[in-house]
Structures are given as structure tokens and as C-alpha cells.
Amino acid sequence: MQLTSPAQRKVGLRTKLAYGFGSIAYGIKDNGFQTLLLLYYNQIVGLRADLVGLAILIALVLDAFVDPIVGHFSDHTRAGWGRRHPFMYAAAVPVGLLYLLLWNPPTGNQTVTLIYLVGVAIAVRTAISCYEVPSSALAPELTADYAERTSVLGYRYLFGWAGGMVMTLLTFIVLLAPTPQYPNGQLNPAGYHTYAWIAAIAMTAAILISSLGTHDQIRHLPRANPERTSLGETFRGIGRTLGNRAFLMLFVSGIFGFTAQGLTFALSVYVNTYFWVFPAKIVGLFIVAVMAGVVIAFGIASFGTRKWGKRPTGVTVMVLYPIFGVLPFVMRFAGLYPVNGDPLLFPLLMLNVAIATSFGVAGSILGASMMSDVVEDAQQQTGRRSEGLYFAGMFFMQKCVSGLGLYLTGVILALVHFPTGATPGTVKPEVLRNLVTTYGGALVALGLLAAYFVHRFPLGGRAEHERRLAELARAESHAAPLPGSESEFPGEELTDRGGRLNPAE
Template structure:
């Protein structure tokens, strides 16, 4: 458990220089595990949605693919307001529980309710009514996700300042996320099939997973603490600004930081890749390979491989830097998805599972490393703005993550319509024959869109400027500046040098 420290003293397990810069810091395993458990919701919920929600809307809720895409896209327009706004709100929150923790307690009940309603398919005769309910439930879920996950992601930068400990912390977080992803791949369909109708099955699945996702948050609220030396008072000039101007400032200013823009490039392309693969895999297995019964195990192979390779990328990040390790993951993923295009329907099952595991091995780095880099970038934000804005950075990261999902699902839904998708005659049917144009469109998107996206992300990763050595220099300068300000020509020189490199 993380403990409160007196202001001006480093946490237990650290040493400090004369200026207060941390020389060594170890995060206890208990803290890693409790913090990481929150991403059961962050990763698990979106894995289930990405794997099954589009096909749930089209085949069970009977909403046309184009309307299903509009549902996701409309919720992201709302996210354009709510995510950065939540980042600003959590940065400006001052309470005896800190800036982040009050929202974890509030989210405990809301997570369960929002996720359960997300999978309810009302038997309305009107497609307009079905569309309206799906739109409402998706926006409600997106709002609850923002309420909890924006402050949660910001908290990582406040648990430890150590470059490599942040990678370990986020590795544990991603292990929980991917563990939930394994459950998301393997468990939902058996639950759904255990009930007389898909409508009952999907609702039961939503209730069960809603309880699972809500469970960690009271424990996180009780046991995780924010670093007191980073709980700075609100700047008086910011408090005096009109609310709209404060919101636009907190939204736009992080984008002025070069290191953050490059991180967004890596994060966005990685999660667009993940969302494209997640949305299309069900159609690929069902209609291209003609093996719907293998879907759960194929998805399970992807996610289990992601978990197994987390230690590999943790070590690679120490040798190559975090950006270099990300490029390795991008290369492995692109090679694996390109190979899927060459797979004929009669290919042996073991080869399919091997390719799925290969793709998962690459995605492991693409998933984990942007969030391992994120706390380091918030340190650059303190360099640039003179105050901690983890919430604002987190709000933008969550926003871009959701935009990636919306764009991916909207593109996929349009292509399903335009390429001739034919809905099953009855809910839950998997035997519907699809035209060749649809099958080819699915294979091309699944195989080569990730190659294009990850190629663009690799350009950003190659240019990312924050090495372990540079980060140590940054932390030492920030610790000095918090105590003494820019009190000497040397401090001003280091400030200017770091700004040129990172901002």
C-alpha cells in the first residue's frame, strides 16, 4: 500500500539528492497489484465491446451496420467534451481524499449499472427506438468510463517518479487488463449460449462482467495515495479565468508539448490497430474462415500471448528505450496481420492459433508502452507549464483512445454496408452466406490496415525524445526548481535545454 508522506520527504524505499531528486524508488508489489486491478475495467470492458458489440448490435439488437457506426461515432463527439473536461476537473479537485480518489468511489456503482445496460436489447418494433436506446446506453457507459478512467490513468504519474518503476507499474496494470481480455475473449459467448435467447444471454453477461469491473474500485480508493509533494495549490491566475477559457487552456496546451504529440501518435495508431482487429476478428472467423466455433480460442490466443510477452517488452525498454521497444512490437504485429491475408479456410487449426499468438506478441508492446511512457510525459508537462496536469494529459489520452475506437468501428460498419453484408435471418445465427466482396473487404482491412497504422506510429516512436538519461536529468531539474526555482544561470540553462529537446 502507498502511504502518506510528509511534504518535502521522498517516499519509503527511495533516496534523494540535496535538491530532493529521487535517486532510487521501488513500488511495493501490493501497490502495483491494487493499482493494476483497476484496469480490469479499463481493458476488459473495451475488449468485450470491441470483440462483440458491433455484431451484437447488428445480429441481436437488429440495428443496421451504418446506424451502429453512428452510435459509436456520436458517443465520441460527446467524449470530445467530457474527456478533457474531466481531466481539468480532476486536476482542480481538492479534497481530503486527494484529486483522483473521490471519483473511484463514485464509479463503483455506476460501472455496474452502465455496463449491464449496455448489453440490454429491448424488443422495440421500431428500429428508430432500438437505435435511440443503444445510443443512450453507449453514451451513458462512455460517461462513466470517463469519470473513472481519466483520474485513474493520471494517478500512475503520482505513484512513482522512477522511469523504470513506471514501466513495471504499467506492466502489472496491463497484465490485469489483458487478464480481463482473456476473460473477454473466452467467457462471454459461453454465458450467452447458456440462456434460451441471445437477448437474455447478453444481458446476463453484462451483469456478470459489470460486477467484476466494479469490484476493485473501493479497494483502490482505500489503499492508493497520491504523492503529497505533487498536490500543489491551484494557480491563482488560472482560478480567475472564465470557465470556458480554463477548459480550452487545459485542452489545448498539452498539445503544445512535442513529447506528448509523439506519444499520442504511438498511442492512437496502436489502439486503432487493436480496435480494427477486435471488430473484424468475429467476421473473419465466422464468414472468411467458416469457423465461428474457433473465435473464442483465437481471441484467447491473442490475449494470452500479450500477457506472456509483457516481461519481454519491460526488458526491451531498458535496453532500447520505451520508444524502441514499441517499434519492435509494431513490426511483429504488422508481420502477423499481413500473414493472415494468405491463410486459406482449410488451413490447420494449429497454424491459426500460432498466427493469433504471433499478433498478440506484437500487440503486447503496442498496448503497454504508451501508458508506460505517459507518466514521463506528464513530467515534461510540469517543465512546460510549471504545474502538474496529469488529469489534463490523461483526459486527452482517454479521448484519443475513444476516438480511435469510434473511427475504427465507424469505418468497419460502413464497409460492412458497402461491401454487401447480409444480416442473419434470426438472432444469433452464424450460418448466413456472405458475398465474396464482403469476405475480401474483411480480409484486406484485417491484414493491411494495421500495417499502415503501425508504420505511421513507428515514425513517431523513432522521433520520441525522452530517453532514460534525459528523464533522469528532467526529474533532477524539476526537483531543484520546486525548491529553488530558476535561481541560477545553470538552472536557466538546463531549463532552456530541456525545453528545446522535449517541448
Template sequence: MTNPAGTGGRLSLAERASYGFGDFGYSLAYNMAGAFLLYYYTNVVDLPAAAIGTIFLVARLLDAVIDPLVGIAVDKTRTRWGRMRPYFLFTAVPYVGVFIATFSVPDWSQGAQLVYAFLTFKALGIIMSLGSIPYTALMPMMTANPADRLKLGGWRSIGTSVGVILGTAATMPLVEALGGGDEAKGFLGTALLFSALSLFALTMLFRNCHERIEDDAAPAAFRVLPAVRQMLGNRAWLVCFAFCLLYFIRFGAMLGLTIFYAKDVLQKPWLIPVMLPMVSGGLLIAAFIAPPILTRTGLRKGCIGAIVVALALFGAMAALDHQADWQIGSLSVPPLLLPYFAFSVVTSITITGIFSMAAASVDYQQWLHGVRYEGLLSSGISTSTKVGMAIGSALAAFVLSFAGYVPDAVTDAARADIRSAYFLVAGGLLALQALVVWFWPMDGDWRERPRPSA
């Protein structure tokens, strides 16, 4: 294994920042779709919520087959640009093109529109896989230094947070400004603008980030099924997969339901561009505080501690959402915003943990079996991200369907159902995350322990 960066070589600021650009490039479109595609389909195109929920779920469950195939292809790739970087170069334009098409549903019959929605949403996911799986696999190939990996995870969190800020807070104001009252036109214009930003970010990723650690023990031709069995026997990878899956189920459900929670339960539509950006603000703050915290505590204890604090804050938010607004000068501020923002910061610590777990699980794979298979292992984490978001988005859609949600005639019973789902689903998933990460095997002097039996 060649290792110019080694555990002692350090990455430059340009490399770290460009790695963060990569997540921005991929997540900007993904977060706009995650936050507003349900709204776009139901309120702009006027498609039924239950059908959209089914589209989200089926399309992303197919990723459980597609993503491992992409991961295997990545591990078999050998080019003059390296193994990962060609995917950034050749998928950037198709990715933003399909993203634009996703927010351009034609004025066809409802059945044809549903087929179009499924095909464009599925295509967006496939091309996302072709870029995001090599992107995740790139981190353990850039450096083996744990401190640099946490910094890369921090920069990736910054890229994620900026993508969420633009994809959530800026979307509706841009839709209004670019559409002039025509939401369909506004969503298309916003998608075009975001596509240009994504292309720039992915160009910087390709230009500045390079593979320094190569796995000489994994030839381009290898047997797939034994490699998959080895991956499934990798406890670090299994914990990372499950932890990431649960995180994004919760994130997807909350992202979809927050719009309706603010607009219909709290009956304060102006909170939508306030609450959604708080998620990204939490990610941005956590990008700076998570690396030193997790370095000191270790991934397992740090993530569990963050979840315990988050559950307490979420409970406080539920207790305060019926309280009268605080008057601060001429402003009326709902008291739940304070615990909600703190909750967003604390839970975001775990996403930096996930990025580091994904890279560390490659080291664990090499320790167990002598090979790394960065692409294959990263494909599983990509699958957990997208399937988690799909299940979460589908849950949000099914909650609306179960509640009998009608945009222009929301009942008190529907509001109660949305509120209950908003708190109970997220709280339960957080508790499950804490249970899963308890089994993380790589804190402390893990290399000194006996290897598990095959």
C-alpha cells in the same frame, strides 16, 4: 512539489497489483462492449449495421469535448480522499449500472431502440471518462521512479489482458450457458456477472492506491485556455496522443472484424473464442517482457522495433490464411494462428509503452512549464483511446455495410471485402504508428537538452 515516493521510494506489491485491478475494472465492460456490441446490436437486437456504425462514431467523437472537461475538473478537485480517488469511489456503481443497461435493449420500435442504444452507449463513455481519466492521471502521482512506472504499466497491461480474456473468450460461452439458447438473456446475465467483478476491482483500486506526488504549482483555480495551449505544445504528449489513437483505431477495427473474419471469411466460427483471447494472451505475456525490453531500448526504438516485427508477422498471417490446416494428432490447426499469436504479443509491447509515455508526458509538461496538470493531460490520452476505439468499431461496421453483409446470406464478394479490410487497415495503421513514435522526445538525457522555444 511533495514527493514521498520520490525516484528512490518503491511501491509495494499490493499497490502495483491494485493499480492493475483498476484497468481490469474499467476494461472488462469496455472490452465486452468493444468486441460484442456490434454483434449484439446487429444479430440479437436486429439493428442496421450502418446506423450502429454512426452511433459508435458520433458518440465517441463527442468525447473530444467531454474528456478535456473531465480532465480539467480532475485538476481542480481537492477532497479529503485526494484528487483522483473520489472518482473511483463515486463512479463505480453508475458505470456498471449503465453497462448492464447497454446490453438490455428493450423490445421497442427500431427508431426507439436506436435512440436507446445511442444514449446508453454515450452514457457508458461519459462515466468511463469520469473513472479512467483519473486512473491514468494516478500513475505519475504514485511514483516518479521510471522503473516503478514501467512496472505499473506492466501491471496495468495484466489488468487489461485479464479484462480482454474475460470480455472476449468467456463472453460467448457465458452467453450460451446463462441464456440457454436465448442470446438476449445470455448477454444480460454475462453483463451482470462482469459488473460484479468490476465493482470488486474498482474497490481495490480505491482502497490501496494513493497519491504521493502533489503539484503545488497548480492551484485548484487556474486558467483553462493557457493550460490547453501548454498541453498542445507538449511534444511528448502529442506523440503519445497520436500513437495511442492509431493503436486503438487498429485494435477496435480488428476486434470488431475478427468475429466476422473467423466466422464468414475462414468459415470457422470456433476460431472466434480462440483468436480473440490470443489478443489478451499477447497482452499478458507482453506485460512481463515489455518493461525489461523498453528499459534497455528506450520507448522510441523499442516501439518501432516491435511494430516492424509485427508487420512481418501480419504479412505471414495473410499469406497463410488460405493454407490447409495442419493436423496435430486429432486436431486441425489453421497455420495462421502461429503468426497471429506472435503478432498479438509483439504489438502488445507497445501498449505498455503507451502507459509509460502518458506518465512521462506529465514530467515533460513540468520540465517545459513548471506545472503538471495530470488530469488534463490524461484526458487527452483517454480521448485518443475512446475515439480510436470508436473509429475502429465504426470502420468495422462500415466495412460490413460496404460489403453488403447479410448474416444469413454472406456472399463471396462480401468475404473478399472483409478479408481485404482486415489486413490493409491494420497494416497501414501500424506503419503510421511507427512514423509517429519516431518523434518521441524523451529517450536518453532529455533533461540536458535546451528547452524548446515557447
């Protein structure tokens, strides 16, 4: 595949905002699947909880295999709108319609409902993949600048987390608020139906706004002359990604890092409810601290990239994440933390959650930015740019390990003999101590393993990145012109590596 590399240029704020805005769709979908779908289909629709879990698992496993296929075909698409935007535009309306259908199943027959849930859940996740994978692959194409890539991806994570969290807050505080008919608002079917409409419209709008807002950047993106590939060659290409050592280090680090985040997410309700003994309305407020942490993470990742480089900053934040995650428990056992019921306890924990979240999310942003740099390393080795394939590989990993955090939660609860149907304040102190000790040990181990493999990431900092780009530029300057490159983007002039118009090229 012949192509030109992306320009080393600054990306305008409007483009960054538009690019990041689209990840609201993924954030809403992710939070909906994690926090609402099981509750809705079990308590409202009446489907057995184990069947709902099985349906979600089937959709998750199949979706993990869809991502690399979408990424590979996106890499090999040739169209007037480039390689990414055709997929992004095509996904917008199906994402909204399918998400709406997900929350309006047929009822009365559990078998029919189960088949419906499996089919629509797969369709929703596939439609989201058709946007998310090409859109993620767009980041390294927007700019080859070492630090600018971290900034671009920071906006993506910021909007993704914000979209999911804001929608979750709106749902629990407003749409599922208690009413005279439903004192337990989480059992009100009307709230879920309203949620479905709002979420579907927001997801479609986010994708369209992002696609339209980045459309004018198509002229800056690499031009490719894709080769025809069979489905077998597609999967062989997926396997080849693991042959790139830089990709492999990020892949393995991600297994441990995302498992740690999943474990924290799953156990936080137990810890806040039974160890710190907070009521439900207070537990919900921790979302505010999480969002504050996401905003801080954006600054940490951008500043760290410019000041120290991606790898050293990534290692540092991945070590600090579990340290701050277990700090309140260590201080409580040392007698240095407020007791339950003390007015200082909640604000101190909010601060700690914000700090820990900032390090965890900063690690994710830096990992995605380093993955963007892997693209040039792979191009140097193979002569091909495969942004879609490499980012799809990371999505594949994330989805395969997303259930590990939940699984570990169940294992830990079983190991410490945590009682079922327990009332806050009545669980034995030794059980609670064993719970947070086991959780803390697992979190530290996972965090340190994630940091270790990032430390083994073989690509250097900015200087090495600049040398690699220069070598690729020299190689491209001796390459034959792209067949049909003048007609692929009619009426547009090619740009040089600095992003300036170059009519003579």
C-alpha cells in the same frame, strides 16, 4: 499550481496488482460495447441496427469530450484524499448501476428505446471516465522511476485485457450457450440479463478494490495547490497539450496504432471464417491466443525498457506488429503454410496471433509509459503537473479513432466486393486474395506510420529522464512551501524524493 514531484521509488507488488485490477472495469465495458451491445439492442430489443450504431456513435463522440474535462478538474482538485481518489471512489457504484440499466431498456416504442440507449450509454461512459482518467493519471504519480512506470502500466493493460476477454468467453460459452428453447444462444434474453448483473458487480468491485488497494499511496503523491479555472480555461488547457512536441508525437502515433488494432479486431472474424475457414467455436478460441500475447507483452515492455529504453523498444515492436500480422498470408501465397483443414494450421495461427498481439500490446504499454514521462517535460516547460489532462488527451484520441478501424473494414470489404450473406468456403479465391492483400497493405502502412512518429518522440532515455528529475528537484527546493500543505494530509509527514520519511522537510 505549486506541488512536489513524485518520488523515484519502487512500487510494491500489492500496489501494482491493486492498481491494475481496476482496469477490469474498463475492459468489461469496452468489450461489452464492441461485441454485445449492437447484437442485443438489434436482435433482442428490436431496435434497428443503424439506430443502435448511431446511438453508440453519439455516446462515443460526447464521451471523448468528457475525458479532458475530467482530467483537468482532477488535476485541480484539492482534498484530503488527494487529486485522484475522490473521483475513483465516486465512480464505483454509478458505474455498476448504470451498466445494469444499459441492459434493461424500456421496450415497445423505438423512439423511447433509442433515447434511453443514447442517455444511458453516455452516462455509463461518463461514469467510467470519472474512474479511468484519474486512475490512469495516478501512474506517473506513483513513481518517477523510468523503468518502474512501464511495470506499473503493464499491470494495468494486463488486467484490462484479461477482464474484457474473460467476461466475453464466459458470456459466449456459458451465458449464451444453446438451449432447447434457444438453439441459437445469442438470442436468449436471459443470458444478457445475467451478463449485466455479473458485469455490473465485477466492475464496481474492481474499482473499489483498486481504489482501496492504492489508498495508502496517497501520502506519496504530489501535493498541489490548485488554481480556480473556468470552463473556457479548461478547454484552452486541452489545446495547450498539443503544443508539447513529445505529447504530439505520441498522439499522432496513437492515431495510426489504434486504427491498426481496430482494423485487425474488426477483420479478424472475416479472415478466420472465410479465408482460413474455421467454424465459430474454433474462432472463439483465438481469444486464448490474444490473452497469451497480452501476458508476453507485459514481459517485452518491462524487459525492453530496462535493456534498451522505451523509444527504441517501442519503435521495434510497432514495426514487428504488422510484420507478424501479415506473415501467415505471405507464407500461404508463397506455398509455405499448411492448407485449410491441415491439423497444423490452427496451432500455427494461434502462435502467430499470440506473437503479433504481444508486439501490439507492448507498443500500447510503452506508449502509456512514455506519456508518463511527458508529464515532467511539460512540468519543466509550464511549472505545472497535468497528468490528468495529458492522459485524458490520449483517451480523447483513442475514442475519436476507435471507429476508424470499423470504417476502414467497411471500405475494404466494399473495395474487394465481398459478398453479403456468404457461406464459408464459397467465396471466390480472388475476392479472398484481394481482401487479405488490401488488409495487409493497410496494416503495414498504419504500423510503420505509428513506429515513425514514436521514433520522432523527442525525449531521450533513462539518463535524460534522470537529469530532468534532478532539475525539477532543484527548482522545487527553491520554491516556497505549499500553502496549507501540512493540513492537506493531517497526521502524515512529507516524504523526500527517495520516498523516505523526512520530518525535517
